[in-house]
Amino acid sequence: MTGTGCPPATGPGPDGILRSTRRHGPRGTSREPDPPSTHDDRSGKAPMPPVDLPPVPAPDEAALAASREHRSHLPSGALGRWAEVLDQLAAVRGRGEATRRPRLVVLAAEHGVAELGVSAYEPSATASRAAAARAGTGPVAAVARAAGVGVVVGDLGVLSATDPDAPEAEDHEETDGLRVGPSDPIDAADALGEDEVTAAIARGRALADREIDSGADFLVGATCGVGVSTPSAVLLAAVTGMEPVDATGRGSGIDDAAWITKAGVVRDALFRVRRAATNADVPTLLRVAGGADLAALTGLIAQAAVRRTPVAIHDLPSAVAAVLAHRLAPGADTAMIALTAGSDRGTRRALKLLGLRPLTDWATAGDSGLGALLVLPTLWAAETAAYGRSDGDDPGSGSALENDSARSAHAVTAWDAELL
Template sequence: MISPLLVFNVEPLDKSLQVQLQCNIDNKTKPLGALGTIEGLALQVGLIQNTLTPTLERPVMLVFAADHGVVEAGVSPYPQAVTQQMVLNFLAGGAGINIFARQHNMRMRVVDAGVNHEFPAHPDLIRAKVGMGTNNFLHGPAMTAGQCAQALRSGRALAHAEAASGSNVMGFGEMGIGNTTSASTLVSVLCSLPVEQCVGRGTGLDAAGVARKAAVIREAIGHHQVSAEDPMQVLAIYGGFEIAMMAGAMLGAAERKVILLIDGFIATAALLVASRIAPEILEYCVFAHCSDESGHVLLLEKLDAKPLLNLGLRLGEGTGAALAYPLLQAAVNFLNQMASFESAQISRQEGS
């Protein structure tokens, strides 16, 4: 069970301004509902910030990285060393997420939650290592209950620090060879979905590789027999340090009433765990996209989430969240800058 010392205080949204926000949206110089999803996004941001004039301040992309012991079971076509190599690529500015984050003036922080490598100091690197990668959950829990709690607490502290520095919108991404296996297992157990529906190609598995991954997950689930009613125990047994720390950061961000930009399958799996700890967190979430991982569409349905984009992405890293950020900007700018019928002296539709 969740430790009584680890309580997340995520408050439900204050809806006191909802009627006025909706009135302002409807009074813009457009037919009712003509901006579709952008209108709903503007309303959500206004409610999160509890203001009629929301702003986006110091957007930051948090990319959590860690290694996974289950890689020993042959669930990835890439060796574990790629995790550390990609972290170095992030820090050098050469990865996909670096390009998209720079394009949209998002700061990027790389969080070493548990990579099997010691990195030199770097201004964009946050050292929060819980361990040198998780254990192979085929043979035992991926992490201890204490390590799981440590990861959640560290993520929460990180998000609180970013909010204290002025950030009110945070994107969440990840890197970790083997983490689609971990995420697929979490989704299967917590959502009571068949393993086959939760498993995809990950970093490029062929059909035989996907079948192998599914077999590993089924064996692990049969071995542990953990209750879906205990999300922290499920996370400790099947999770990764980056997934656990990301879940803690999401909860911490929501505690500070920050907008959460949720990336793809693995980030949404972290959110799934977080939502079982504090269901109110979902009100703070903007779902960036539906990834090409087969389990993601089912997971989004379970969370009643409506993603902004569907681009066939399956890179991770937070790339989908960064690509969706301009839509968030558009929603805020529309709410704050678009003329009303009154200010523009434009006649309304008859009967409105």
């Protein structure tokens, strides 16, 4: 495989635009080149206009000091690194208190590269994951219930494509301007059009606003699209300077042959990115090599920071979107809680770029925010140690945790700091 300085095999299309002639059919089989994409991938295309976001509020120093004072009843060092997180949560929110309504927002979008054999899963798994999350079935929904985290699905053209006659979703989502169906394969064409990128970023911001306006005080943004780690790797390489072979991970657990295919896609897509955008031009990066879910996740993280709401970073897509969100909304990193280093070095590299230290070194992996859900109960426990909780005040009250019939008759129901 050639290095990043070597362009992919290209040939002129009928419109004179150079396009990759290295194409694959479903699951990596060879086929003839596709007709030219409707997206213009010429390097001379003007950059997209910037996204207009309100400024991110500065951390509340008074709330930070109050958090430390409030915790003074605990033995020194009792909470370890979790003490820093509690202080950060207080500074972001402007008040020190336990989380009451955490929400997981699963962003569902399909990626054209999933047809190239870069994942261990079939492309159809995207719709299955989104449907399971919406229906409250499957392992992610089960772990979310156990962690007291509510789940909402942001459909970016997946469920409407698989079942266009389905009744309106519970979350009354708006899909105007969003593509129905997969993005284009990023090794040969732009992932999205300009209007689609703008709509996806706006959709992510709107989802953050809706959940926060409904009382959410902690957000977890996640993706469920098959193949999402491939555009994530391209964007990671674009903003960090990593070589494609270093940025390309095993994702869903692919074998060597699939990894070679994936690394080639990352290489070719990165070549296109470097012709089209600087690493500070977030909308253009997302247009050329992202996807609707990554654009929406970027918007969601940025808007959460604007709204003084902590947001979890927990895997490669969320870490890459966090880097882009910080560039859209400088200071957004103050609202980011890095829960885990993830299972690949790309996540760690993105966190390092943001100056974030992960809370755990658990090598969690999985779609739809599973890694975050495994860590969050420890955060809720640290909050309980610092602030206490009354009955019915658990995270996600109103969920299965509110009426836990398995609670021991001897469980502690009144907070007493002397117990420590």
